[in-house]
Amino acid sequence: MIDFIPELKARGNPSSIMNFSVPIIAVTLTIITGSIIFAIMGFDPFFALTTFFISPISNSYGISELLVKATPLALIAVGLSFCFKNNLYNIGAEGQLTMGAVVGGGIGIYFHDTQGFWVLPLMVCGGAIGGALWATIPAFLKIRFNTNEILTSLMLVYIALLILDYLVVGPWKDPNGFSFPKTRKFGDSGRMPILFSGLRVHFGIIITLIGIFVSWLIFSKTMLGYQLKVTGFSPIASRYAGFSQNKLIYIAFIIAGACAGIAGLGEVSGPIGLLYRDISPNYGFTAIIVAFLGRLHPIGIVFASLVIALTYLGAEDAQLFMQIPAAVGFVFQGLVLFYLLGAELLVNYKIVFRKKI
Amino acid sequence: MDNLILKIDNISKSFPRVKANKNVTFNIRRNSVHALLGENGAGKSTFVKILYGLLKADEGKLIFNGNILNVESPSEARQKKIGMVFQHFSLFDSLSVRENLILGIDNDMSFSNLQKKVNEISDKYDLPLDLDAPINTLSAGQKQRVEIVRILLQDPELLIMDEPTSVLTPQEVESLFKTLNTLLKEGRTILYITHKLEEVINLCEEVTILRDGSVIESSMLENETAESLATKMLGKKLSEIKTDYSYVKNSINFKAHNVSQSFNNPFNTDLKNISFEVKEGEIFGIAGVAGNGQSELMGLLTGESINDVSGSIKFNETEIKNFNPKNRRDLSIAFVPENRLGHSAVPELTLIENVLLSQFPNNNFLKNGMINYKNIEIQAKKIVNDFNVVTPGVDVKASSLSGGNLQKFVIGREILSNPRLLIISHPTWGIDAGAEHSIRKSLIELAKSGTSVIVISQDLDELIEISHRISVIFNGKLSKSFDTNKISISEIGLLMGGNNFD
Secondary structure, rough: OOOEEEEEEEEEOHHHHHHHHHHHHHHHHHHHHHHHHHHHHOHHHHHHHHHHHHHOOOHHHHHHHHHHHHHHHHHHHHHHHHHHHOOEEEEEEEHHHHHHHHHHHHHHOOOOOOOOOHHHHHHHHHHHHHHHHHHHHHHHHHHHHHOOHHHHHHHHHHHHHHHHHHHOOOOOOOOOOOEEEEEEEHHHOOOOOOOOOOOOOOOOHHHEEEEEHHHHHHHHHHHHHHHHHHHHHHOHHHHHHHHHHHHHHHHHHHHHHHHHHHHHHHHHHHHHHHOOOOOOOEEEHHHHHHHHHHHOOOHHHHHHHHHHHHHHHHHHHHHHHHHOOOOOOHHHHHHHHHHHHHHHHHHHHEEEEEOOO | OOEEEEEEEEEEEEEEEEEEEEEEEEEOOOOEEEEEEEEOOOHHHHHHHHHOOOOOEEEEEEEEEOOEEEEOOOOHHHHEEEEEEEEOOOOOOEEEOOOOOOOOOOOOOHHHHHHHHHHHHHHHHOHHHHHHHHOHOHHHHHHHHHHHHHHHOOOOOEEOOOOOOOOOHHOOOOOOHHHHHHHOOOEEEEEEEEEHHHHHHHHOOOEEEEOEEEEEEEEEEHHHOHHHHHHHHHHHOOOOOOOOOOOOOEEEEEEEEEEEEOOOOOOOOOEEEEEEEEEEOEEEEOOOOOOOOOHHHHHHOOOOOOOOOEEEEEEEEEEEEOOOHHHHHHHOEEEEOOOEEOOOOOOEEEEEHHHHOOOOOOOOOEOOEEOOHHHHHHHHHHHHHOOOOOOOOOOOOHHHHHHHHHHHHHHHHHHHHOOOOEEEEOOOOOOOOOHHHHHHHHOOOOOHHHOEEEEEEEOOOHHHHOEEEEEEOOOEEEOOOOEEHHHOOOHHHHHOOOOOOO
């Protein structure tokens, strides 16, 4: 017999300080929970956390790897924030990333023995167009048939992955590749320039930083950002203002798709250099966490992408030095999202126990 | 027990930057109708929310029936026999009356039991209800009836009525007053919150006047006149407004001809062959009982709803039937819809950002494709200044302003864009007398400068006060128009009831 039933009650004026600290609280709680999990698994929590969060970035190579991972995450997340601010739940960035890599990578394969400064820019454009076109499909379906974009964008991820799969084992297979499911390498003109010799951090990070800056500009200074904000808060007010909702849906999806596509192209023309099956360790899905951890703000997203990138690196080190599966990185990402949503809820609502009548 | 049902002792409540209640102290006698009179923003809503458990007072105490009252939630308040009927109905539109009644009661009750109790209450208080009717098919008066029955199911001793007549027709107001009198005869107590002086005089025995969060006076009504109440409520005298025709020009700039729109759903009223014309400098009033197609007509006039429209709508010879709101603004047509929060203003955005919501061709808010927030801030400050908007600043969220002040801000925003036609729906809905007065005055000033104004309103007094011509909308049809100085209230009343339509 339950005598007290919990109930959520809206707080009148949520504290703005608490609101601001939600990401910090989430990360702190994640670390605490993580050490408890490590302790249960029989590891010294301090040693485990050091292995997971400190040692991966204790040298320049580590820092470079962190930036390599954060590069696509931040770019995809900032693109997604255009959708999320407009209450469009595009969770298909992984598919848009894949199609960006396919179109941009296809150009790279076609020009694999051509030299020219224009090859890489052409590939980047191809990546943007591939991702953007893939993203217009859920936008079109939503506008024309009022479908739920969560479902369509997610389903399109698997279609994109299968297209990539087909290409790398079929028509685009490397003729000298001993039937491995991969394409030939891009030419040197089709590779992202390396920024520091010996390190993998590449020109993609510059593209990401430009993307971050441009999004900040759009959100804070342009009519487009204002329109997205108004529509997200109140579709009725947006209609009153005369903003075209359909146009905004297309724009948000196209920007998100283009960002994801460029991020995908950055991966294949950067660290990888060719197309194969597993070009992305779920960057497209993880970027959703990054976007919300960064509170949909371009600057917040920069920090969030670094935190989440660290969980990828930490997982690799943990696998190496502690013999635990790399999937523990996903556990940490899940924990961050869980605490983030929880903290966000509790900042805006309080739990009261009401006596059952 | 003494004859005081509720003693309010030094209640204070502050919000960031605003002190909404300052040492509010007064008593409510058992079995009386006690009026709480004040402008919007005077602190009435804050006070009743504290009483009903929606807010917590910073200081002070409430003594209800001799015991300290400490309620954490409305359901706790209802258990302690305090009931409240809100100004904005809290009903589920798509559910039936019965389902809404079931949802509103805290204790378990079977359907048959409910039926029995509802019938009892309906008979006793003359509140007929069709339990199977969906809420969205009911008029405002019927919805209020549902709210009242829902509260009476809990058998309250103290009933709080928050601006109950703001959406009712004169007939509905009359039957509400009858119900309230029956409740009084049974020994219940009513706290009646309003800003309408006539109601206080007709209904109440005792009145407490709030201004700027403080009690100005608590006194028996026999010592008061309408004038003395108004002076105490506003702290200043209202100047008279007189309608004159001298500035209405002969040139017609707005023509609607045979406009129809069908929706094919039970939630909207189809518009049928609507025709009217408006001259420059003229205020054209559209009266009518709520739910007869006003909001549909507004959607049609603003361009927010332009599907399946037949007929023609011309502004200065331009056919605007298929124009969206932005296209219409480009012709200097401005709009103020009925709802402020989430329609004509975004509550989550600041006043500065809200200025940008309605953009006109002659403003300077964009520069090289970038938003020029400096110019917008100047404009926001000008609106606040010129239209006496009470706000701690222009960088606060729209949601932090009281209804009247936000409405003044929205209307100011539209008027300062120098429109050639202003279309406004329910300009003073749920607003205090001071704001009401200044809004009506600014509409007349606007017409004097040559702008045409179309006002849709349920408040007949308001239309008579400001319009040059009045039409009545009934069941999606618009009557022919009458010069305001030549018609009688009874004529309009007949039209509002659907008589005398061709």
